[in-house]
Amino acid sequence: MIVRDVMSANVVAIDPDMPIRDVTALMELRRVRHFPILEDDEEVRGRLVGIVSDRDLRAVGSSHPSGRPDVRVHDPVRHIMATPVATAHPDDPIEDAAKRLRERRVGALPVLDGDVLIGIVSAPDLLDALARSAGASEPSSRIEVEVPNRPGSLAALLRSLAGRGLNVSSVTTTRSEPDVVCFAIRVDSIDGPGVATGLVREGWSVLWPDVDTPTRTPQGDRSAVGEAS
């Protein structure tokens, strides 16, 4: 996934001369936590010159160690905006954007296509994307398989699933080590344990669902047609 897919495109930008008091009111009205700040210069109309967050606004007039007791609410926002601004490109992979957020310790990245502001991507946007990618987009069962970390392992596993007429709607890596990789694969069957049993018979190392289930001990009977207890 790339930033373009998860960013918010209706971004509100403000002018550096806007009084802080008005910025606070606007932030409350728009229910956002960041405003990119644009200013015209000779080359670019609306160049990104800064960003202000709800935290920056709360620091105004505060004697807290991270506060800005020197600034007043009628001062222009220019006095408290952060600059230079950490930004993202719409084609950046979302994992790069997530790393930049953490490295720069910010909550959102304005998205620039060239010099033009086209959106903003926030930490919640990235978390939502992560939650979506780990979840089920289609009715499916999750099968977790550990395979040797070498060429063709995943391809062989997917061929085996395809051979059973199963459609794969998602593959995620849950663990990667020098010798083995674990994949969580979502397949379009309600019979996850049946799929797992088939894979185990072929020699695959299935981590979930467990085939020798503790719920089926002590008898260890796995057939639906079973003995009376």
Next chain:
Amino acid sequence: MTPRVAMLVDDPTLARSPFGEHHPFRAERGAVTRTLLEATGALRPDDVAPVERVDERLLGAVHDAAYLDAVVRAGRGEHVDDPRGFGLDTSDCPIVDGMHRVALRVADASVSAAELVASGQALRALHLTGGMHHAHRARASGFCLVNDLALAIEHLTRRKGWRVAYIDLDAHHGDGVQAAFWERGDVLTLSMHQSGRTLFPGTGAEDEIGAGAGLGTSVNLPLDPFTDDAGAVAAFDALVPDVVASFGPDVIVLQAGVDAHWRDPLARLALTGDGLDALFARVIDLSERWCGGRMVVTGGGGYDAWRSVPRAWARLWGHLARRELPDDLPEAWRASWAERLGATLPATLGERDRPALDPSVTGRAASHALAVARRVSQRFALLARDAD
């Protein structure tokens, strides 16, 4: 006319699986249970009601015409463009001759059960072959072609204007029913299931709460694998009674899947027959408390088909009809099925064995279940307050 306490909707056509006899979904489970109830005297001939045909208009309210057409054509062996686009010709829902007739018959029977209750002929009606909660508006899924539950619920709302509380105790999330009533404020869907992270269909997270007029009326209680009787019952008690009381239903529709049983090969919950029984009894209590006892009940999942399933469903009927069942099950009943099924049926109603699970595993699952139930309950209460 004094209504009967409970009736069973059944006929021999319902004992066929739409997908043939090698498929995990065993439709004979209903007949095995029925014959058990007959053999013990808990079911009498006049307790059984026939199956009536569903109005086509009702079908059209729940499923897209193009999808129904595809199911019928596929079942007749005719060509269907892109069957997989409708969830057909998959490993769960293979195309089998005549499958449309079986699926529509199951739907007929569940709507017939709803009509028995709507018309006041019976306080409660049970249809054991029903419970196809994974069927979507235009998609077959998870052994389900036609959503008999959504049809029964729709029938109750149209025929009587009733508010319907749907409670789904199957181990799998009731995704098709939830989707059908996602934006409906007059139908509450509450599903308790093994979490979508570890079990099909993958949905049913606690943050799935409905939308629009139905905001707050989809309720989900996902459970971790190996949640046991104590964990499931405590979680149920922390959530379901308050939700049902706040919603104020006129009738409860119960999907009584029993694949939460520890012996079930498809799911990984760890309930026993006693735990399932405790949950069923609680739902019946809620119906008596809030909606005059009115209930429409279907079967559902249950793939330990000849051992856990008939026991659990026989006990369910005992509660619904207020009939006693003996613990020793009739030998003649066991003998009559042994050869046909190639399986030995249980000799007692009560279960003598228990899963051997590490208490730290079940304890952790139970503690998580209770925490989730409390969170969901809080959110439901906040949304219900905002809606007032």
